[in-house]
Amino acid sequence: xxxxxxxxxxxxxxxxxxxxxxxxxxxxxxxxxxxxxxxxxxxxxxxxxxxxxxxxxxxxxxxxxxxxxxxxxxxxxxxxxxxxxxxxxxxxxxxxxxxxxxxxxxxxxxxxxxxxxxxxxxxxxxxxxxxxxxxxxxxxxxxxxxxxxxxxxxxxxxxxxxxxxxxxxxxxxxxxxxxxxxxxxxxxxxxxxxxxxxxxxxxxxxxxxxxxxxxxxxxxxxxxxxxxxxxxxxxxxxxxxxxxxxxxxxxxxxxxxxxxxxxxxxxxxxxxxxxxxxxxxxxxxxxxxxxxxxxxxxxxxxxxxxxxxxxxxxxxxxxxxxxxxxxxxxxxxxxxxxxxxxxxxxxxxxxxxxxxxxxxxxxxxxxxxxxxxxxxxxxxxxxxxxxxxxxxxxxxxxxxxxxxxxxxxx
Ligand code: HAM
Numbered sequence: 001x002x003x004x005x006x007x008x009x010x011x012x013x014x015x016x017x018x019x020x021x022x023x024x025x026x027x028x029x030x031x032x033x034x035x036x037x038x039x040x041x042x043x044x045x046x047x048x049x050x051x052x053x054x055x056x057x058x059x060x061x062x063x064x065x066x067x068x069x070x071x072x073x074x075x076x077x078x079x080x081x082x083x084x085x086x087x088x089x090x091x092x093x094x095x096x097x098x099x100x101x102x103x104x105x106x107x108x109x110x111x112x113x114x115x116x117x118x119x120x121x122x123x124x125x126x127x128x129x130x131x132x133x134x135x136x137x138x139x140x141x142x143x144x145x146x147x148x149x150x151x152x153x154x155x156x157x158x159x160x161x162x163x164x165x166x167x168x169x170x171x172x173x174x175x176x177x178x179x180x181x182x183x184x185x186x187x188x189x190x191x192x193x194x195x196x197x198x199x200x201x202x203x204x205x206x207x208x209x210x211x212x213x214x215x216x217x218x219x220x221x222x223x224x225x226x227x228x229x230x231x232x233x234x235x236x237x238x239x240x241x242x243x244x245x246x247x248x249x250x251x252x253x254x255x256x257x258x259x260x261x262x263x264x265x266x267x268x269x270x271x272x273x274x275x276x277x278x279x280x281x282x283x284x285x286x287x288x289x290x291x292x293x294x295x296x297x298x299x300x301x302x303x304x305x306x307x308x309x310x311x312x313x314x315x316x317x318x319x320x321x322x323x324x325x326x327x328x329x330x331x332x333x334x335x336x337x338x339x340x341x342x343x344x345x346x347x348x349x350x351x352x353x354x355x356x357x358x359x360x361x362x363x364x365x366x367x368x369x370x371x372x373x374x375x376x377x378x379x380x381x382x383x384x385x386x387x388x389x390x391x392x393x394x395x396x397x398x399x400x401x402x403x404x405x406x407x408x409x410x
Contacts, residue, residue: 003307004296008109010308011138011292012091015111018134019089022126024113027088029072035062037075040277042244044185051096065095068243070271070287071278073114078280084117091292103262103294112268114287116275121218124249124270124286125225131253131266131288132231138295139304142257143265145231148239148250149219151211153273156247159210160186170200187240206237215248222249245271249286257301258294265298266290311359312338313403315381316366317351324366328376335395336405356381361403364394 016026035054041047047067054064066072069090077086091111098104113130115123128145135143150156163186171179174189175196181188190201211219226233233251241250250269258265268288275283299305314337318325325341332339340358342351355363365377365386378397379386389397395405 003310006310007296007305007307008292011296011305012111014137015091015134015290016089018137019113019130022087022130024087024089027073027076027090028092029066029069029076029090031093032063032065033072033075035064037071037278038064038067040074040245040274041068041071042185044188045242045244047096047243051098053095053097067096068094068289069110069112070114070243070245070285070289071274073287074116074271074275074278074280074283074285077116077283078275078278081280084283085123086116087113088115089113101262103258103291103297105293108294109292110289111292112287112289114285116283116285119218119270119272119284121221121249122225124218124222125229127268127286127288128222128226128233128249128251129229129231131251131268131290134290135253135265135295138299140255140257140295140298140302142255142298142302144254144256145226145233146236146239146252146254147222147226147233148207148236149211149215149222149248150207150240150246150250150269151215152247155207155210155212155215159205159207162205162210163187163189166204167200174200185244190238190240191242201238208237218248241267241269245274245277247272251288253290255295255298255301257298262294262297264291265295309359311361312340313361314339314398315355315358315360315363316341317348317355317363318342318366319348319351320366320368321345328364328366336407337398337403338406361401362398 038052039048043049052064052067054062056062073088089112093107093109095107097106100106113127115127128147132145151159167174167182167186167189171182174182175192175194178189178192178194178197189197190204192201239250239252241252246269248270252267253265254263255265266288270286272284274285275281314332316325316328316339318341322345329339329341342354352363360381363379363381365379375388375390377386378389
């Protein structure tokens with residue numbers, strides 16, 4: 001609803017400016033894909049097994065509403081093979097059948113970027129920095145950046161084996177939910193917030209002790225770059241993220257102004273095997289998605305990034321027959337002013353009320369005495385001061401009140 005929708009649009013505009021200045025081009029992934037595209041997110045993730053809106057269409061195809069956009073970007077890359085590094089950004093709704101609550105919805109918006117085709121650690125730094133910088137541009141100051149490295153596939157496998165052995169030896173102490181998760185994906189047990197699982201989670205082996213030399217030096221260079229760019233961060237060994245495709249660098253932006261259950265305002269990481277799994281060539285990838293709804297809740301909590309002012313410059317009040325209002329709003333809009341008017345031949349009082357509601361700085365009042373090209377009455381709505389101005393002097397007079405025509409063209 002207005003004015004929140006205008007705030008949402010401005011959010012996306014600020015994001016576009018932030019990332020387009022860094023060479024990212026806009027991509028518009030489709031709202032639905034073949035189910036197979038999203039299955040690659042990992043059969044062990046809730047997003048795939050429990051939360052997908054999937055259905056058979058009239059042609060018998062099994063399709064799903066997108067739960068996120070990284071998989072679609074990788075599918076587009078595999079299909080069109082653009083030159084690398086391919087840097088793109090997106091914004092739009094995603095669908096997950098979750099338990100809806102404050103900050104967690106079944107339709108939610110994300111803005112995000114993806115870079116395909118480079119494993120240079122400096123691109124990790126660029127990506128993480130851009131998310132950080134965007135939050136700063138919104139005016140947010142209570143954001144904590146957490147980073148971690150999940151290692152390469154083989155490191156991860158060695159770690160998962162060690163974790164499985166660790167949890168299996170304590171299986172009888174784990175919650176039933178954790179025992180079920182353990183069978184599917186021991187990594188996810190680390191996400192358990194249940195008291196019963198706390199001891200086993202806290203004593204679990206750490207991924208950083210299983211990283212290969214390559215993964216270790218990649219991560220060291222990422223941390224070095226973030227320090228050089230003065231981006232404060234915390235290395236969090238327990239950060240595993242909710243999707244299975246991540247390798248090496250992972251990160252999350254957390255708002256300390258929000259309740260801890262829904263305080264992850266954005267996150268991302270490397271997904272070096274995903275394009276290949278979707279049927280494309282072996283390709284490195286990294287990106288992030290930021291939750292628009294949740295980030296705006298963080299903005300509310302910090303009292304920053306208000307909805308933009310939706311008021312018009314000028315409101316035309318025509319108490320004759322509306323013809324003057326029709327011509328004058330048209331002329332003013334063509335000159336680049338924002339202008340609105342009343343309809344339905346309302347009374348002067350009712351039109352003046354509408355003028356106040358519009359937020360306009362001035363009302364131009366056309367009455368019986370004002371001939372079509374004659375002078376008009378311009379009333380300042382903040383003070384009720386009014387002057388009679390000839391039409392030729394109108395633009396200059398509006399200018400003297402600080403109202404200047406917009407130079408933007410369609
Ligand atoms: P994700 O962590 O699933 O990652 O989602 C990113 C952000 O979207 C979350 O931090 C959160 O702010 C927001 N979000 C997720 N689910 C909901 C929901 N149900 N309601 C409201 N907000 C939500 C991804 O989606 C990955 N595709 C990110 C990525 C891009 N990784 C690499 N590239």
